[in-house]
Amino acid sequence: MKKWYWLIAIVVILFVGDRIMGKLLENIVLSSQFRYSRMYRGDAAADILLVGNSRGLIFYQPYLEEELGVKTFNLSYNGLPADLTDALVKDYLDLYSKPKLVLIDVSLCDRINKELINGFATYASQSERIKELIRNQDAKVAGGLEVSWLYRYNSEVFQRALFYKNKSDEDWLLDRKITEEIKAKLTPDYEFIIKYPKEMPKQLGETVAYLRKQNINVKLVLNPYYPPFVDHITNLDEFIKDIEVATQMKVVNYATAVQKEAYFGDFQHLNKAGSKVYLEQLIKDGVIDFDNK
Amino acid sequence: MVFNSITFLIFIGLFFPLYFSLKGRARLWLCFLASYLFYGWWDWRFLGLIATSTVLDFWIGQTLEQTSETNKRKRLLWLSVAVNLGFLAFFKYFNFFLDSFQVLLTNIGYSGELGSLQIILPVGISFYTFQSMSYTIDIYYGKIKHEKDWLRFATFIAFFPQLVAGPIVRAKEFLPQFERERKLDYERIIVGLGQVIWGFFKKVAVADSLAPFVDQCFASPTSFGSLHLLIGVIFYSFQIYCDFSGYSDIAIGLARMMGFDFPKNFRTPYFSKDFSEFWTRWHITLSSWLRDYLYIPLGGNRHGTFHTYKNLMITMLLGGLWHGASWVFVFWGFLHGMYLVIQRLFGTYWGQFLQWIRTPKVVRQLINMALVYVFTCLAWIFFRATDFENAIQLISGLGNLESFNLSQVTNKFWVIKGFLLIGVLLLIEVSDFRFDYKSLMVKSVAFRVASMSVLIWLIAFMGTFDSNAFIYFQF
Numbered sequence: 001m002k003k004w005y006w007l008i009a010i011v012v013i014l015f016v017g018d019r020i021m022g023k024l025l026e027n028i029v030l031s032s033q034f035r036y037s038r039m040y041r042g043d044a045a046a047d048i049l050l051v052g053n054s055r056g057l058i059f060y061q062p063y064l065e066e067e068l069g070v071k072t073f074n075l076s077y078n079g080l081p082a083d084l085t086d087a088l089v090k091d092y093l094d095l096y097s098k099p100k101l102v103l104i105d106v107s108l109c110d111r112i113n114k115e116l117i118n119g120f121a122t123y124a125s126q127s128e129r130i131k132e133l134i135r136n137q138d139a140k141v142a143g144g145l146e147v148s149w150l151y152r153y154n155s156e157v158f159q160r161a162l163f164y165k166n167k168s169d170e171d172w173l174l175d176r177k178i179t180e181e182i183k184a185k186l187t188p189d190y191e192f193i194i195k196y197p198k199e200m201p202k203q204l205g206e207t208v209a210y211l212r213k214q215n216i217n218v219k220l221v222l223n224p225y226y227p228p229f230v231d232h233i234t235n236l237d238e239f240i241k242d243i244e245v246a247t248q249m250k251v252v253n254y255a256t257a258v259q260k261e262a263y264f265g266d267f268q269h270l271n272k273a274g275s276k277v278y279l280e281q282l283i284k285d286g287v288i289d290f291d292n293k
Numbered sequence: 294m295v296f297n298s299i300t301f302l303i304f305i306g307l308f309f310p311l312y313f314s315l316k317g318r319a320r321l322w323l324c325f326l327a328s329y330l331f332y333g334w335w336d337w338r339f340l341g342l343i344a345t346s347t348v349l350d351f352w353i354g355q356t357l358e359q360t361s362e363t364n365k366r367k368r369l370l371w372l373s374v375a376v377n378l379g380f381l382a383f384f385k386y387f388n389f390f391l392d393s394f395q396v397l398l399t400n401i402g403y404s405g406e407l408g409s410l411q412i413i414l415p416v417g418i419s420f421y422t423f424q425s426m427s428y429t430i431d432i433y434y435g436k437i438k439h440e441k442d443w444l445r446f447a448t449f450i451a452f453f454p455q456l457v458a459g460p461i462v463r464a465k466e467f468l469p470q471f472e473r474e475r476k477l478d479y480e481r482i483i484v485g486l487g488q489v490i491w492g493f494f495k496k497v498a499v500a501d502s503l504a505p506f507v508d509q510c511f512a513s514p515t516s517f518g519s520l521h522l523l524i525g526v527i528f529y530s531f532q533i534y535c536d537f538s539g540y541s542d543i544a545i546g547l548a549r550m551m552g553f554d555f556p557k558n559f560r561t562p563y564f565s566k567d568f569s570e571f572w573t574r575w576h577i578t579l580s581s582w583l584r585d586y587l588y589i590p591l592g593g594n595r596h597g598t599f600h601t602y603k604n605l606m607i608t609m610l611l612g613g614l615w616h617g618a619s620w621v622f623v624f625w626g627f628l629h630g631m632y633l634v635i636q637r638l639f640g641t642y643w644g645q646f647l648q649w650i651r652t653p654k655v656v657r658q659l660i661n662m663a664l665v666y667v668f669t670c671l672a673w674i675f676f677r678a679t680d681f682e683n684a685i686q687l688i689s690g691l692g693n694l695e696s697f698n699l700s701q702v703t704n705k706f707w708v709i710k711g712f713l714l715i716g717v718l719l720l721i722e723v724s725d726f727r728f729d730y731k732s733l734m735v736k737s738v739a740f741r742v743a744s745m746s747v748l749i750w751l752i753a754f755m756g757t758f759d760s761n762a763f764i765y766f767q768f
Binding site: 003004006009010013014017018021140141144148150151153154156159160176181 | 299479515696700706709710738741742743745746749750753754755756758
């Protein structure tokens with residue numbers, strides 16, 4: 001019987017090692033310069049909160065801060081869905097005093113993203129709301145997170161936290177120009193439909209209501225697309241209208257506000273140069289304006 | 294039921310205590326019933342198919358041994374081959390042949406529609422039919438005796454660890470093992486468990502983590518730069534290796550824990566120095582099956598150079614078709630057949646050339662390994678592509694060196710993770726030659742505990758748990 005004790009040893013070592021390494025990784029994540037690490041450790045107080053998916057990353061913070069002399073914090077992430085946005089925004093408000101403005105790019109209503117929500121398990125130890133989201137969408141993953149703490153760090157989000165361990169993530173946006181190969185895709189019969197799930201505008205509506213209830217100035221915008229691409233989006237007006245109905249707010253439509261080709265990285269994203277031009281426009285139009293509270 | 298599922302963990306958690314608490318016939322019954330439950334979990338309707346193959350081949354085996362009349366023996370053998378291949382032809386190839394015939398008719402001017410049937414491919418049919426056929430063929434040639442116990446035979450055909458994706462274990466390797474008494478063996482449990490965990494690492498951590506990047510590349514090759522596509526092809530070579538060899542490792546490990554020895558199915562194939570060697574390292578049980586039951590009966594290399602090449606090509610083309618009902622698989626087989634032929638034609642000159650330019654032996658070996666790997670990857674493109682157009686798009690994209698830069702690579706998270714995992718895999722496989730981890734695991738408790746723990750931590754930390762089915766299930 002004695003010779004089988006190693007099986008017990010494995011179980012014990014697996015468990016203890018998992019907890020120790022999980023805790024170690026949690027410390028590494030929280031010491032990172034990545035936006036969510038800064039947010040959950042209390043280093044993200046800001047006057048303007050910027051929110052969006054990859055299209056929200058074009059709210060280029062260093063430029064805004066330089067232009068306006070204010071502190072900004074960008075919650076955007078590639079493919080960030082509205083339900084996860086809701087959790088992050090509410091967590092932010094729990095941790096910090098109210099920002100003067102919350103600027104939201106409404107394209108984040110364009111998808112459900114279960115994979116990314118699971119990826120945010122990296123911050124599950126910091127957020128009951130993220131835990132809740134994971135529990136509601138995938139009981140198996142939620143169970144897995146309890147069984148193994150290491151599993152929490154099995155994601156792209158963790159890798160980004162490592163990547164930004166010792167450097168700022170504030171210039172995380174495309175720095176390339178749209179290529180001829182990409183442009184060539186816009187054949188006359190090319191069609192792009194924003195396949196947004198109907199519950200996502202509703203979810204954004206709840207977030208907006210929550211913010212407004214706390215007297216926070218909220219602005220909804222639709223960030224620019226590559227203008228020839230916009231002609232191929234068949235349901236853009238319907239998309240904006242659904243969001244306006246759900247949020248009971250006007251969406252300021254900047255879909256075609258930037259015209260110059262050199263300002264785009266691809267069909268849906270401005271590059272760094274384009275983002276500066278766009279932000280100037282937002283300031284000029286008073287969308288980013290503190291007197292306009 | 295797939296190995297990488299909670300259901301299987303529960304199944305195995307119940308099976309092993311029962312297995313070791315039973316003895317003799319009761320244990321055999323348990324193996325048989327568990328195997329049918331395992332297969333029926335996927336689709337119980339196809340249990341009848343396995344049962345039919347089993348009953349027929351059992352009866353044919355029995356009758357073959359009782360009959361000395363040559364013609365009758367031949368008829369019986371043909372009946373077994375026809376029924377087994379008939380099942381395979383109907384369930385796997387019917388629509389393929391129909392579609393190909395339709396294309397042929399269209400090309401000669403016939404405009405009618407032949408239609409198609411909605412046929413579900415029974416999981417593992419290619420594996421268990423080959424296993425079952427080898428039994429009757431071996432009895433016919435007098436290589437083995439008929440198995441008198443139907444329950445042993447039925448368990449051999451349906452044995453759950455290797456039922457759906459091999460290794461293809463022949464009757465002469467498997468059936469005699471039923472004679473052996475199988476006790477709870479300390480060493481077998483250690484080595485078997487180690488192999489199962491290693492198999493899970495290969496499947497869940499490596500193969501499934503590489504899969505999304507590969508799927509993206511093949512779904513839309515024109516959307517990506519050449520470096521992105523190159524990474525996709527490299528990832529696919531490791532995805533398919535880890536997916537399939539991972540399954541084999543789990544199967545062999547489980548069988549070992551139960552007291553059965555299965556043949557090795559993979560031996561670090563990407564370290565092969567020529568294509569003949571590659572086929573002694575990749576899917577060994579299939580290539581040796583094809584060699585013994587197809588290549589050698591066709592004449593092998595016994596009738597001159599031309600016939601040798603012809604036999605090689607036939608074997609590789611049918612080997613390709615075995616993998617799937619599509620012309621891209623046939624072409625994959627054709628490419629490998631060509632590689633073997635070209636190697637036989639020019640291999641000696643190539644070797645002499647390398648010696649003539651005075652390359653050290655180790656460099657020669659590395660060059661040859663690299664060449665085999667590159668050409669294997671080229672063939673994998675056709676194997677993975679949905680059709681020829683898809684493969685050509687990908688190859689053209691690879692050739693477009695203009696976009697061969699890192700900024701054109703998207704989803705770098707998958708790339709970093711993928712290369713890290715491939716690195717861990719290669720490190721362990723290469724160092725295994727030096728350290729022989731299997732015996733280290735048996736000898737050293739500390740090493741055993743540490744290595745198993747590290748692998749499980751790696752699975753938790755880097756695994757992909759979307760329960761992707763094993764690639765070879767579709768074959």
